Amino acid sequence: xxxxxxxxxxxxxWELFPHDADTGVLGRGRTIEEAFEQxxxxxxxxxxxxxxxxxxxxxxxxxxxxxxxxxxxxxDAVIYEMSVRKMLFGRYSVMIEDGHLAxxxxxxxxxxxxxxxxCEPKGATLTALAVRQExxxxxxxxxxxxx
Amino acid sequence: xxxxxxxxxxxxxxxxxxxxxxxxxxxxxGDEELIRGMDDKVGEQAVNVASLSGIVRAAYAMPDAHWGYxxxxxxxxxxxxxxxxxxxxxxxxxDISCGVRTMIAGLRDRDVKAVQHELADALYRAIPxxxxxxGTLTLDEAEMDAMLDGGAEWAVERGLGERRDLTFIEExxxxxxxRPDFVSKRARDRQxxxxxxxxxxxHYLEVQSVAEIFDEGIARTFGLELDAAVVTIHCGxxxxxxxxxxxxxxxxxSAAEESGIAIPDRELACAPIRSDIGQRYLGAMRxxxxxxxxxxxxxxxxxxxxxxxxxPQADLSLLFDVSHNTCKVETHVVDGKPRELYVHRKGATRxxxxxxxxxxxxxxxxxxxxxxxxxxxxxxxxxxGMPTSEEKAFGSACHGAGRAMSxxxxxxxxxxRKVVDDLAARGxxxxxxxxxxxxxxxxxxxxxxxxxxxxxxxxxxxxxVARLHPLICIKG
Numbered sequence: 001x002x003x004x005x006x007x008x009x010x011x012x013x014w015e016l017f018p019h020d021a022d023t024g025v026l027g028r029g030r031t032i033e034e035a036f037e038q039x040x041x042x043x044x045x046x047x048x049x050x051x052x053x054x055x056x057x058x059x060x061x062x063x064x065x066x067x068x069x070x071x072x073x074x075x076d077a078v079i080y081e082m083s084v085r086k087m088l089f090g091r092y093s094v095m096i097e098d099g100h101l102a103x104x105x106x107x108x109x110x111x112x113x114x115x116x117x118x119c120e121p122k123g124a125t126l127t128a129l130a131v132r133q134e135x136x137x138x139x140x141x142x143x144x145x146x147x
Numbered sequence: 148x149x150x151x152x153x154x155x156x157x158x159x160x161x162x163x164x165x166x167x168x169x170x171x172x173x174x175x176x177g178d179e180e181l182i183r184g185m186d187d188k189v190g191e192q193a194v195n196v197a198s199l200s201g202i203v204r205a206a207y208a209m210p211d212a213h214w215g216y217x218x219x220x221x222x223x224x225x226x227x228x229x230x231x232x233x234x235x236x237x238x239x240x241x242d243i244s245c246g247v248r249t250m251i252a253g254l255r256d257r258d259v260k261a262v263q264h265e266l267a268d269a270l271y272r273a274i275p276x277x278x279x280x281x282g283t284l285t286l287d288e289a290e291m292d293a294m295l296d297g298g299a300e301w302a303v304e305r306g307l308g309e310r311r312d313l314t315f316i317e318e319x320x321x322x323x324x325x326r327p328d329f330v331s332k333r334a335r336d337r338q339x340x341x342x343x344x345x346x347x348x349x350h351y352l353e354v355q356s357v358a359e360i361f362d363e364g365i366a367r368t369f370g371l372e373l374d375a376a377v378v379t380i381h382c383g384x385x386x387x388x389x390x391x392x393x394x395x396x397x398x399x400x401s402a403a404e405e406s407g408i409a410i411p412d413r414e415l416a417c418a419p420i421r422s423d424i425g426q427r428y429l430g431a432m433r434x435x436x437x438x439x440x441x442x443x444x445x446x447x448x449x450x451x452x453x454x455x456x457x458x459p460q461a462d463l464s465l466l467f468d469v470s471h472n473t474c475k476v477e478t479h480v481v482d483g484k485p486r487e488l489y490v491h492r493k494g495a496t497r498x499x500x501x502x503x504x505x506x507x508x509x510x511x512x513x514x515x516x517x518x519x520x521x522x523x524x525x526x527x528x529x530x531x532g533m534p535t536s537e538e539k540a541f542g543s544a545c546h547g548a549g550r551a552m553s554x555x556x557x558x559x560x561x562x563x564r565k566v567v568d569d570l571a572a573r574g575x576x577x578x579x580x581x582x583x584x585x586x587x588x589x590x591x592x593x594x595x596x597x598x599x600x601x602x603x604x605x606x607x608x609x610x611x612v613a614r615l616h617p618l619i620c621i622k623g
Contacts, residue, residue, distance in 0.1 A: 110279030117278035
């Protein structure tokens with residue numbers, strides 16, 4: 001789906017997991033922040049298999065007490081920026097402190113010819129939602145995206 | 148699902164008796180093969196819904212049910228505010244008032260086939276579809292409020308639709324009780340340039356021909372004849388509805404956690420109907436219903452313009468416009484008494500039986516038209532509500548074929564180009580900006596819509612009237 005194979009469970013990376021009507025995104029990282037960044041890359045892969053250039057930068061912020069609802073907020077923030085700016089993003093950076101997330105998104109306007117976007121994410125759901133440290137020591141962040 | 152987990156009431160009705168925290172039974176409709184084909188999650192989710200406060204009679208799953216978030220897609224549940232009933236953002240879905248409209252073209256399928264490529268290209272140019280597309284309208288705040296309050300009626304008043312359509316849209320094209328002031332700035336931002344856009348995923352515009360008639364009398368009342376050309380549009384409230392759904396889902400989850408409300412699963416996030424957040428969600432959701440009704444009216448208007456250029460004699464008349472992701476206040480008779488209930492239909496269509504006062508007068512004697520979208524290759528169905536629809540599932544029926552596999556699996560199995568070529572060889576022209584999007588929506592990724600509608604008929608939910616065969620499909 002991504003143009004590259006899913007990352008093995010012991011490595012930093014992302015993957016898509018199946019859901020009947022929608023699609024699940026999963027990111028793994030050495031920190032929660034990195035897992036959130038990888039989950040956002042999986043979200044981009046829901047839309048396009050093509051490379052997305054880092055032409056311009058967008059800043060987002062969200063705040064939640066629950067780290068899991070913060071993941072949903074973060075992915076929803078990315079979806080919002082995709083929707084209103086008609087952009088796709090290929091690189092993400094996340095900082096979290098006391099339930100406050102500051103994210104940076106790098107991307108470019110949608111190019112229908114080049115990106116051939118498959119579908120439009122509507123929102124992140126609470127289905128299969130989890131943020132946890134795996135036995136490998138890596139953090140994982142996952143949920144189902146309504147598409 | 149394993150049918151042995153259910154009590155079999157009849158060949159198409161399966162019941163899970165109340166147990167544990169369940170307040171009412173869960174009832175799933177479908178023949179044994181459809182039940183076996185459903186993910187176990189459908190049963191689990193129906194059981195969870197049956198545990199919610201104030202639920203009345205049963206939690207239902209339609210024959211096209213599949214794993215959703217919180218509620219199963221194809222789920223129906225009614226709640227009584229007098230008994231602590233709840234409203235759930237997940238029980239409506241993110242694409243609020245997603246629905247289907249079918250217009251009768253006043254042409255024969257041979258007329259369409261004579262200009263099939265030209266018509267497909269013209270529709271593809273005229274209908275904004277897919278990720279990154281925008282409509283020709285940009286709404287300022289005053290117009291946004293007017294649209295959220297007025298629905299399809301707003302579109303007609305702006306010259307983007309026809310007044311005669313309104314009779315044939317649920318709620319006469321205007322959902323009362325909308326509260327645009329409960330719609331966030333972010334939701335408005337997402338919609339500002341999206342009026343009159345189709346979207347992507349399973350949304351489509353199809354030109355179809357009437358391939359089979361099951362009930363001559365009802366078909367005549369609906370204006371459907373064999374080989375007649377029709378246009379069917381499937382889409383919803385676009386970014387605005389998605390944003391409202393996302394925001395209230397999280398807010399309801401947070402509110403439930405903070406107030407200690409016990410829900411079987413966090414994704415069932417809900418709030419009492421008689422609560423501040425419940426009322427705010429209902430007001431915003433009704434505004435999103437108006438957005439969807441306006442959006443489909445504008446898409447119908449754009450379609451008419453294309454047809455009139457190619458067929459000056461064409462007069463597209465609206466057969467009906469139904470929504471399948473809603474929560475509506477309806478009166479239903481339960482144990483002999485009329486009660487005002489909040490009926491959630493998530494991936495389920497309202498299917499009012501003959502005589503119901505909310506059905507347009509010309510259709511009232513035969514039942515409400517129920518429009519069921521299939522896949523690109525297999526066609527769609529027009530059904531009609533039955534006298535038994537009310538007692539079976541609060542006047543509800545299925546909404547589509549239901550996916551047989553995930554998008555992920557479909558994209559691995561099929562290539563979009565080949566799907567387009569194979570369908571073209573069968574006389575079905577597909578126009579889409581995305582090859583992968585077509586692969587994810589390949590006909591084989593869906594269940595047999597014929598089996599789904601047959602089960603709906605046998606279950607007494609809605610009867611089959613006509614089958615529609617696709618000729619042109621515009622996908623986002």
